[in-house]
Amino acid sequence: MNEVNQNNTKINFWFLVAVSGFMVLGGIVSIIFFVRTNMLANKKIAESAEANRPANLDLITITDSSCTDCFNINAVLDYIKKENVKVNSEKTLDKNSDEGKALIAQYSLKKLPAFVLKGEFDKVLNLAEFFSKTGDITEDTFIFRQVGAPYTDTDTGAVKGRIKLSLLTDISCTECYDVTQHELILKESFGIDTTANVVDTKSSAGQALIRTYKIKLVPTIVLSGETDEYPGLKSVWSQVGVVASDGAYVFTTGVPLMGTYKDLTTNKVVTPAPPAQTSAQE
Structure with missing residues (x-):
């Protein structure tokens, strides 16, 4: 009987040892897993912080x-x-x-x-x-x-690309489109940011522009100076205007696209018909 009890005692002892061992091993594994997970999380945090750093x-x-x-x-x-x-x-x-x-x-x-x-x-x-x-x-x-x-x-020390912008309009034509719209278009589309000179058609300066460039429709604009320094403008100008013999850019065919204008040859105000809208089925 004593021998049986001793055997049971030994079994219980080794069982407890085994259980304790598994618990310790489990704890170690848990610690390793926690440390590894924490390291990976810290690495991701560090990588994210580095990616977001300016x-x-x-x-x-x-x-x-x-x-x-x-x-x-x-x-x-x-x-x-x-x-x-x-x-x-x-x-x-x-x-x-x-x-x-x-x-x-x-x-x-x-x-x-x-x-x-x-x-x-x-x-x-x-x-x-x-x-x-x-x-x-x-x-x-x-x-x-x-x-x-x-x-x-830097080779010559000279400043290149200066432009003179003349805005020619008939001030008495209240229905005509606002000629100053051209300033914003030139600035935003072609990088031309210059002080414009508004000229009335009835002034001596206005009459001189009309004679020199044979202007028939107003409002319009005349660009003079080193226009070649603006390749974007040069590439599209033939679609809206002409280049005069002295190199000035004169806005001509584009006038009706801007809105209501005055025809100087007939002295009449013209409001262009709105562009035809294309139907969704076409």
């Missing part, structure tokens, strides 16, 4: 401080800064400064204003297409070259 950039802008009407480089910089970026350092240099001259030579800058960016471009994928279309990009440096007019030619 790209660190350093900016240097090179300008011609004497050109107050040159291309608005700040509009481009504002576009970049709206993305997930952090500009750690920002510096503006004049083209005549020693550092400015050095950068113009180093990066072969032909037009000013321009800028050079350095930093983590792999983190701003939203700007990848912009960078590829507007300049040169290496591993950590971007050089902006798509400078609009007016700009300073």
